Amino acid sequence: MRQFSAKRNCLLLHDDGTIHYPFSKFLTDEFDNPNTRELVSQSLRILQRFFVAHGIELTVRMLEKRCLTYDEIKSLAGLCYRPLSEIEGLSDTKVVLITSAKADTPPEDMRGALEANTAAKRLHHIASYLGFYRKIILDKHIQSDTLRSQLLTAYDETQEQLKSEVAGTKQNHYLTIQSLPSHRFLQIIRAIVLEPLTLFMTEGGKPSATFYRDRAMFLLACEGLRPGALGNLTREDFRPDSGHLVLKDNTKKRPSQPKTGTPVLKGAGSKKVSYASETMITLWPFTVTAITDYLVKERDPVLAKHLKNRSLSFLFLNEKGQPIKHRATLTAMFNRIGKQLARLGLLDVGNDPYFKGEKQYDFYAYVLRHSAASLFIELKGTDSGTLDKMKSRFGWTLHSNQPQRYAARALSEQANMELKEYYNQLIADVKQKGSADP
Incomplete structure (x- = not known):
């Protein structure tokens, strides 16, 4: 067929x-x-x-x-x-x-x-x-x-x-959410911001020709953007002065209808739900800096090499100055960085009880999105206001149950931590009582 x-x-x-x-x-x-x-x-x-x-x-x-x-x-x-x-x-x-x-x-x-x-x-x-x-x-x-x-x-x-x-x-542990523990996720962001040259490298160990672009896209993935959304952004969607990013459907800016593999905003053209309705999110300052560096140090020089502007106003371009045409480009980029993260020990499981017997966490673009959502709810709580904010931030519909899934997992992990603390205190009390007995 x-x-x-x-x-x-x-x-x-x-x-x-x-x-x-x-x-x-x-x-x-x-x-x-x-x-x-x-x-x-x-x-x-x-x-x-x-x-x-x-x-x-x-x-x-x-x-x-x-x-x-x-x-x-x-x-x-x-x-x-x-x-x-x-x-x-x-x-x-x-x-x-x-x-x-x-x-x-x-x-x-x-x-x-x-x-x-x-x-x-x-x-x-x-x-x-x-x-x-x-x-x-x-x-x-x-x-x-x-x-x-x-x-x-x-x-x-x-x-x-x-x-x-x-x-x-096994990566589909509690409620099938595939994410990194928050401490590991923050370690990765720190490495991307402070030591990017150790991560964005070619197979031969040389700095990538698209270093600034890849770093900016990676940090946007850490903000919670889907892979398809990265290739869908236009230059005007980025608002550096206010630190905001607009997420909307830019499919019509492409010269032809999207094909399988074309980066698009999820739900673009949907007849059922308003996935692609325009929204605006606030970016971390270091993400704004990374995108600005890309614009000045890589995107503008690439466009200057050609007499005609081939960007079609899209934000992230290939080495020829054209919009990213296929999601495979994004997948390859995340795979390369994943290998470097593993080499540096940033994907080591350690003593994580959810992954007993496994040495490393799985890594791909969506892991960063899920990790961002998990961190969001960990920092801001599980009240209804936070869950509503998540729908806008992560591009879910008003009737989506996704925030509740993250909240349920967060509450479960919190209960496990409290139980562990209680257990440790109980053991300490037993030891103290034993040393006090004649």
């Missing part, structure tokens, strides 16, 4: 060029962000490969009052650990033979297995699609209320099993 976009419609095509209508309708109706559509379409292609190999037709299953069996869900979970290119290259016989009887772990006979988080996300996408398919595609063809009720139960059971079949990695 292959994906094709036409205006706001997202189509998944069979190999013969015909449209897979249910898949296409699901992608078009339920998702706006092109990157999300790409990830979900990959999950649907795995499901299609599974259905073809096993001869499964959901319309036939409807008459049988069922969706997927327990064993089929197990097999599908095992398939979700494999790279998509490999899956689509397997024969039907090979697909049928692949199975994983164990939840939470990839098949033992499979080399190059993907992370459990990836498999879990794929299964969640598939579960969402099945719910959509039953409600939008099947329901209107069912005349019997009894059959409709039985089918609802069958699909609900399948969806729940798919969602719980694979657990995430």
